[in-house]
Amino acid sequence: MSSAPAVLERFFVYNPRFGPKEDNEEQKILYHYPRTASLDEQMSHVGLSEAMTRFTETFTSDYPCESLHTKHSRYTYLQPEEGYWMVMMMRNPRVSSTSGDGKLVVVSREDELSDPVLRGVIEELYGAFRLFNGDMERIVQTSSVETLRRRLDLFYSNMLRLYEARSFSLVDTFAGVRFFPVDRTTYLSIQSFCNLLLETFPWISNLTFMYETAVIYSALDQKTLRTLFQFLRRASNPKGSLCAVTSPILVDHGDDSQDTNALSPFASLHLQSEGSFFAYGPAAGSESTTLPSIHIEDKVYDLVIYEQDGVRVAFTVDPRHWDGESHADLQRVAAFAEPEVKALQRLLVHLRPKADSGAKDSGFKFFYFNQCNLALKDTLSDKGVPRSVMRDVESLYERIHSMKEDVRELTVHTASDPWVVARKANGRELYVVLDRKYGSALEVDDEINRLTRELFSNVFMQ
Amino acid sequence: VDEPGSSEPPALAAPISKFPEHFTRAAHKHQKYASEDTEDPKWKLHKKHIFILSSAGKPIYSRYGDEQSLAPFFGLLQALVSFVSDQKDSIRHVIAGPFKFVFVVRGPLYFVAVSQTDEPVAHLRLQLVYLHSQIVSILTHKVHSILAKQSSFDIRGLLGGTEATMGNLLHVMSTNASFFLECVRCVRLAPETRVEVGRALQTTRAPEAMFSILVSGFRLIHILRPRRQQLHTEDLLLVLNLVNSSSSFRTSDSFAPVCMPRFNDRGYVHVYVSFLADNVALILVTTKADAFHSLQQSREALVTDLTNRGLLHQITTAAAQPPVDMAEVERSTHANGVLRHFLYKAHGAGQFIAPAYGPPYVRRKEQKRLFQVYQNLYAMAYSPRYRSASVRPHQIVFHSTPSENIVVVTSPTFDLYAVFGPLTQRQHCIDVCNRILRWLKREEQSMLISSAPVW
Numbered sequence: 001m002s003s004a005p006a007v008l009e010r011f012f013v014y015n016p017r018f019g020p021k022e023d024n025e026e027q028k029i030l031y032h033y034p035r036t037a038s039l040d041e042q043m044s045h046v047g048l049s050e051a052m053t054r055f056t057e058t059f060t061s062d063y064p065c066e067s068l069h070t071k072h073s074r075y076t077y078l079q080p081e082e083g084y085w086m087v088m089m090m091r092n093p094r095v096s097s098t099s100g101d102g103k104l105v106v107v108s109r110e111d112e113l114s115d116p117v118l119r120g121v122i123e124e125l126y127g128a129f130r131l132f133n134g135d136m137e138r139i140v141q142t143s144s145v146e147t148l149r150r151r152l153d154l155f156y157s158n159m160l161r162l163y164e165a166r167s168f169s170l171v172d173t174f175a176g177v178r179f180f181p182v183d184r185t186t187y188l189s190i191q192s193f194c195n196l197l198l199e200t201f202p203w204i205s206n207l208t209f210m211y212e213t214a215v216i217y218s219a220l221d222q223k224t225l226r227t228l229f230q231f232l233r234r235a236s237n238p239k240g241s242l243c244a245v246t247s248p249i250l251v252d253h254g255d256d257s258q259d260t261n262a263l264s265p266f267a268s269l270h271l272q273s274e275g276s277f278f279a280y281g282p283a284a285g286s287e288s289t290t291l292p293s294i295h296i297e298d299k300v301y302d303l304v305i306y307e308q309d310g311v312r313v314a315f316t317v318d319p320r321h322w323d324g325e326s327h328a329d330l331q332r333v334a335a336f337a338e339p340e341v342k343a344l345q346r347l348l349v350h351l352r353p354k355a356d357s358g359a360k361d362s363g364f365k366f367f368y369f370n371q372c373n374l375a376l377k378d379t380l381s382d383k384g385v386p387r388s389v390m391r392d393v394e395s396l397y398e399r400i401h402s403m404k405e406d407v408r409e410l411t412v413h414t415a416s417d418p419w420v421v422a423r424k425a426n427g428r429e430l431y432v433v434l435d436r437k438y439g440s441a442l443e444v445d446d447e448i449n450r451l452t453r454e455l456f457s458n459v460f461m462q
Numbered sequence: 463v464d465e466p467g468s469s470e471p472p473a474l475a476a477p478i479s480k481f482p483e484h485f486t487r488a489a490h491k492h493q494k495y496a497s498e499d500t501e502d503p504k505w506k507l508h509k510k511h512i513f514i515l516s517s518a519g520k521p522i523y524s525r526y527g528d529e530q531s532l533a534p535f536f537g538l539l540q541a542l543v544s545f546v547s548d549q550k551d552s553i554r555h556v557i558a559g560p561f562k563f564v565f566v567v568r569g570p571l572y573f574v575a576v577s578q579t580d581e582p583v584a585h586l587r588l589q590l591v592y593l594h595s596q597i598v599s600i601l602t603h604k605v606h607s608i609l610a611k612q613s614s615f616d617i618r619g620l621l622g623g624t625e626a627t628m629g630n631l632l633h634v635m636s637t638n639a640s641f642f643l644e645c646v647r648c649v650r651l652a653p654e655t656r657v658e659v660g661r662a663l664q665t666t667r668a669p670e671a672m673f674s675i676l677v678s679g680f681r682l683i684h685i686l687r688p689r690r691q692q693l694h695t696e697d698l699l700l701v702l703n704l705v706n707s708s709s710s711f712r713t714s715d716s717f718a719p720v721c722m723p724r725f726n727d728r729g730y731v732h733v734y735v736s737f738l739a740d741n742v743a744l745i746l747v748t749t750k751a752d753a754f755h756s757l758q759q760s761r762e763a764l765v766t767d768l769t770n771r772g773l774l775h776q777i778t779t780a781a782a783q784p785p786v787d788m789a790e791v792e793r794s795t796h797a798n799g800v801l802r803h804f805l806y807k808a809h810g811a812g813q814f815i816a817p818a819y820g821p822p823y824v825r826r827k828e829q830k831r832l833f834q835v836y837q838n839l840y841a842m843a844y845s846p847r848y849r850s851a852s853v854r855p856h857q858i859v860f861h862s863t864p865s866e867n868i869v870v871v872t873s874p875t876f877d878l879y880a881v882f883g884p885l886t887q888r889q890h891c892i893d894v895c896n897r898i899l900r901w902l903k904r905e906e907q908s909m910l911i912s913s914a915p916v917w
Contacts, residue, residue, distance in 0.1 A: 048545045055542060056558040058535070059506050059576055063559025071552040111846045115557065395845065403838055404560065404580045409862035412842070415855040441858060445888050 001097040006113055006165040009073070010034070010089035011125070013136075013152055014046050017083050018145055030084075030136075030145075031152035033160055049087050053077060067115045072108045076118040080126040084136050088122045090165065114394035116401060120172035121163065124234070127175075127227040129155050134295040162234050169381060170394055170431070174369040176376025177229045180214035186347050190216055193340050197313075201333055203321045206296065210312040211348045224296050226374055228314070293319070306334065308341045311348070364432055364451055367393070371427035380433060389418055393431050396422040411444070419444045423452075499531035511576040512632060514593060515539055518613035522571075522621070523593075523628060529618070539574055543567060555583050566590035570609035571597065580834040582841040585642050589635045592696070595723045596631055599700050600624055603727040630707035631700075637830070638680055639805060642837050645695055645812045646702075648682045650785040653907045655776055659684045660915040662767045667917060668746070668760035670753035672731070675745040676738075677702060678781035682813070682911060683742065689916040693747075694724035695812065701733060705743055711735045715761070717754045722747070736761050738768075739778040784818035785909050791817055794905075795897040800886040802866065805836060806902055807877040809854065811910045815902065835861070835868065836879055843872050860888070869895055 012032040019028030025043065032042045052075075056065040068075040076088045092108040099105045133139065133155060139148045182190070194207050194217055208218040208225065213233060218225050291302040294316065301316035322329070365385055368377040380393065392412060400407045400422055411421045419434040421444065432448055498505040505527055513532075514523035519540035521529035529536075543565060546553040556563040564586040566573040573590035597605060601620055608615055635641045651659070663674045663686040673693050676683035680702050687693055701720065705711050719730040734746040734757040744764065746757045768774040791801060803823060807814040823829045843857055859870035867882045869891050880898060882891050902909075 044545075044548070048549075051538070051542055051545060052556060055538060056556060056561065056563065058500065058538075059511075059563075060558055060561050060578075063561060065556065065558045067557045069554040069556070070546055070549075071554060073551060110554065395842070399838065399842055403835075405835060405863045405865070407861065407863050409860060411858075411860040413858045415857070441860065441892060442889055 001095065003096070004094045006093045007091045008088065008160065008163055008165055009091045010037070010045065011087070011156065011160060012042065012045065013084065013086050014049070015084045016050065027145075030149055031156055033156060035157070045087070045089070049075070049077065049085060053079075053085065066119065069110065071110060074113045074115075074118065076115070076122050078119075078122045078126060080123075080130070081135060081137050086122060086126055088118065088125070090118065112391065114170070114391070114398060116173045116397055117168050117170055117394060120170075120175055121168055124172060124175065124227075124230050125156075125159070125163070128159060128231045128234075131224065131227045131231065131294050132292060134300070169390065170367060170397055171376065171378055171381055172230075173397070174367070174376055174429075175226055175230060175374075176369050177226055177374045178214040178378065179375050180211050180216050180348075180351075182216060182348070182351055186344075186351060187216065189347065190344060193344060194219075196340075197315075197333075197337065200336055201329075203317055203329075204315045204333075205318070206301070206314075206316040208314045210314070211345075212310050212352070213312075221296070222374060224294075228294070232312075232314075291317075304330065304333075306337060308338065309345045311341050311345050313337065313341070364434060364447075366430060366432040366451070368431075369429045371429075380431065385433060385435075389420065389433055392417070392420045393422070393433065396420060396431065397429075400424060411441070413441070413444070421448050423448070496526075496528055498527040500527075500535050502527075509577065509579050510581075510636075511574075512590075512593070513539060513572075513574040513576075514597075515572050515574075516609050516613060516615075516617070517543075517570040517572065518609075520614060520616060522618055523625075525629075525632065539572065543572055555586075562586060564590060566594065568594045569606040570613060571605070579636075580831070580838065581636075582838050584841040584844075585837045588642060589632070592631060592635060592641065592700075593628065595696060595700060596628060596703075597621070598723045598727050599704075599721045600627075602721040602729060603723075627704055627707040631703045634680070634703060634706070637833065639814065639816060639833070639836065640680055640695075640699055642840055643805070643807050643814050645807060645814050646680065646682050646698060647814055647816065648785065648909060648911055649678050649777070649781045650783075650909050651683070651776070651780050655773065656684060656908075656911065658771060658773055659768070659777065660686065662764060662771070662773065664915050664917060666760050666763040666767055668748075668753065668756045670748045670750045670756050671734075671746045671760065672749060673745075673747040675701075675747070676777070677705075677743050677745060678741045679706060681781070681785075683777055683781065684911065685914050687914055687916055694722075697722040697724045701745060701747070704733070705735055705745060711743070712737050712740075715758060717757070719751070734758070734761070738765055738774065739781075741781045742774075742778055785815065786817045786905075788817050788820035791898070791901070794901040795894055797894045797897070800882050800890060801880065801894050801898070802883065803832065803881040804898060805877070805879040806898070808906065808910055809875055809877075811912055813910050815906065815909045832866075832881065835866075839868060839870050839879060840877075843870060843877070860891075867891060871895060 010033065013030040014028045015030060016028050018030070019025045026039055029042055029046055052068055053065045056063075064079055065077045067077065072092055074090045074092060076090070078086045078088075080086060090113055092110055093112050094106055094108050096104060096106045129136075129152070133151050136148055136152075139151060190209055194209055198204055198207060206218075206220050206224075208220055208228070209216050210232075213236060215225070215229060220228065291304060293300050294303045295301075296316070300319065302319050302322070304315055304317060306313045365380045365382065366377070367380050369375070380390070392414075396410050396412065400410055407422075408425055409421070409423050411419065413419045419432075421430075421432045421434070423430045423432075430452065432451065434444060434447065508526050510525070512523070512525040513521075513536065515521055515536045517540065519537045521533055521536040523529070524532055524536075543553055552567065553565045555565060560578050562575070562577045562581075562583055564575045564577070564583055566587055568591075571594060573593055575586045575590055577586055601608075601617070605617060605620070608617065640646050659676065663676070663684060667674055667686060671686075672688060672691070674686040675693075675698070676685070680699070685693065700722070704718075704720065710716070715734070715736040717732060717734050720733045721727060721730050725731065730751075732748050732751055732753065734744075734748065734754065736744050736758070738744055738761075744761055746760070748757065765774065768777070788801070788803070791797070791804075792799065795801065802821075803817060803819065805814060805816045819829050819832075823832050839859060839861060843859060854872055854874050856874075857870070857872040859868075861868040861870070862884070864884055866884055867886050867888075869878075869880045869882070871878045871880075876899075878895060878899065880891070880895050882894070906912075
């Protein structure tokens with residue numbers, strides 16, 4: 001008996017507007033993964049999507065088509081901009097076994113994948129494209145459909161590599177931002193460093209200060225912060241560093257060439273000490289800087305990320321500022337920041353979440369999400385939680401969000417599995433897995449109440 | 463041992479002539495929407511659409527609207543199914559916000575539900591599967607081969623006159639827990655009385671009667687079966703629906719061919735129906751198409767026997783009441799008013815117990831809302847992972863909303879769904895659940911048929 005995990009099998013973007021007639025129908029396809037799919041295959045999938053989305057529209061124009069469940073696959077639909085459709089097709093996990101008479105029996109596990117999780121993933125896929133390229137419609141308006149096609153190709157051909165099905169989880173659905181809890185003094189020190197940085201280098205904007213993949217301070221608007229955070233999370237290696245991970249950001253030079261050298265992604269420019277560098281810096285030695293652009297509201301900025309010993313400072317720069325001086329400017333920033341960051345890092349290292357590891361010992365793992373400030377606390381993604389338990393957590397999320405009822409709590413305990421508790425109130429959601437055997441529902445209830453009091457009274461959140 | 467039902471269907475005119483045009487209120491309701499089509503804005507507002515079509519896209523049934531003018535829409539449904547099967551795949555369902563579009567394919571027959579209700583996908587599927595069984599119960603499995611040979615064949619002619627049964631089935635599946643719980647409820651009788659009734663059925667049984675069933679509405683009074691044959695719940699529910707769909711059964715004894723899909727989907731059995739009282743019906747299932755008179759005689763004998771022993775009166779009185787009301791439960795469990803309702807399913811007996819609805823579930827809307835919450839919790843407990851388990855695992859579920867708290871306990875022997883007020887403390891809920899279980903243990907003999915008599 002063997003099993004095959006879920007796989008992201010297909011991802012495509014189309015807009016019927018660009019291929020309205022029978023004879024130029026293929027024009028509506030803006031991007032398709034895998035590239036190797038024949039045009040016929042691509043068109044038939046686009047056709048199915050168009051039929052599905054139009055079908056649901058017959059009954060409701062208020063709610064767009066979200067997902068299609070079939071025996072072997074799961075399709076997730078998103079219309080992020082008027083007329084532009086994104087479709088992600090996952091192949092369900094499969095189990096094969098040999099039946100009594102020697103035949104191979106393959107069974108698709110139709111209920112393994114979770115729609116809310118996939119929805120989170122496809123929204124992230126769009127969000128990341130938009131962050132680094134701007135609106136699709138804008139690209140078409142200011143440039144051309146061809147440019148859009150090229151940008152999509154450039155972006156997703158690399159981006160999709162980062163999206164392995166086994167990494168999908170409810171965390172993607174919350175699309176929250178992990179905040180690093182600090183005490184008031186440390187927070188003020190960090191804030192004063194940021195202010196100083198801005199005073200010294202007034203051309204810096206949208207400053208964000210992070211430590212160990214969690215945010216402490218940010219001047220970014222919530223939406224952009226969330227998208228950037230998600231992207232950095234996905235683009236970081238397990239240790240949380242951007243270094244030595246293939247980047248999806250390639251620069252579009254306006255022609256067909258892809259300048260892979262100029263942006264050997266996350267190539268780092270090492271500065272004074274070994275520990276500090278700019279991600280997206282120039283390849284070692286050269287003078288030219290190719291920084292990725294990000295789009296915030298309708299403006300385009302250059303994105304600069306400075307990393308040192310687990311601290312990550314990100315900021316934006318109006319591209320008109322550089323005037324060929326970027327290398328020198330960034331060197332000065334690094335020179336200024338290095339000692340300050342070193343001092344802050346020494347403070348932060350002591351504040352590494354002990355409260356959570358305490359929770360780990362006491363047998364809890366949880367997700368906590370606050371819709372108002374997008375704060376996400378997550379100890380559930382740590383290793384050691386079996387997939388089946390995560391699936392239970394996802395089921396609770398699905399059930400709570402699909403019923404019209406305002407479900408405040410949904411708790412399930414099956415035989416010898418852990419208790420799984422979901423609570424929702426006032427825009428906050430909490431999902432807890434108690435991995436110790438609790439005797440009774442009352443013990444569980446007490447423990448959850450205690451957990452809530454203990455953990456969430458101490459968290460310093462913006 | 464009886465041979466299975468005759469493999470040759472009787473002249474198909476027969477079913478039609480036995481089901482004259484007495485529509486029940488439920489089925490009749492849909493008549494007023496019969497002229498709608500996709501252009502009509504009111505058409506989209508219906509909470510649950512049901513469509514049945516052939517693999518060639520030919521309309522067979524639409525709950526709302528006129529099938530003919532909906533023909534293009536049916537064509538679209540057929541295209542969607544083919545699109546997916548062209549990819550060597552099978553379509554299951556589509557989600558758009560609160561809308562669920564569920565597809566069930568059975569050979570050349572496609573069943574589609576478009577629902578904005580809170581019913582879970584699993585239950586919408588179940589309803590579509592029942593509709594398929596309903597069609598088979600009228601036409602046998604032959605309907606598949608008819609359509610396979612000639613996909614454009616219009617089977618509506620063959621189904622003519624059965625809209626009432628179909629409509630009633632849809633109505634009843636949304637309000638009667640028997641369907642999603644996959645078991646039936648019983649009329650409450652003292653165990654001794656039940657035994658007496660069973661004996662009466664046994665002694666008066668006509669040799670041709672395979673199953674002898676006494677019912678009231680969808681509730682079982684008693685059932686006599688062959689030693690080696692069980693009556694599948696699905697077959698029973700389809701027959702009960704048939705009997706309850708048309709008032710003609712009440713006025714005179716009837717004898718109709720019916721296919722019981724689980725028993726034998728290739729042929730017909732015959733069903734003798736006779737009302738012994740206003741609310742009590744005798745249903746005799748036989749494989750012999752010429753058994754009418756013999757069965758009728760056994761019915762006379764049964765009535766005589768029951769009347770003489772005063773049993774008929776007991777049965778009719780018992781059938782007129784709900785098996786249990788909340789006042790009795792309150793008295794027995796001292797719940798202090800916190801318990802509002804419950805469902806109890808006994809796996810061994812294959813039956814369930816539920817009290818009549820009481821406050822605050824007085825209005826139909828509230829009852830339907832609670833009903834759909836029950837369905838969702840059932841779907842959670844019977845999710846695919848646990849459905850295939852050979853032994854039902856022990857499970858506890860707590861569900862809490864501003865409207866109520868519900869505790870679900872499942873085990874290999876029973877399921878209990880208990881509904882409490884939203885402010886009820888957890889400890890109290892658990893205590894009351896235990897009291898319900900203890901009380902049921904004492905009382906269940908009268909509320910369940912633990913062993914059906916056999917012949």
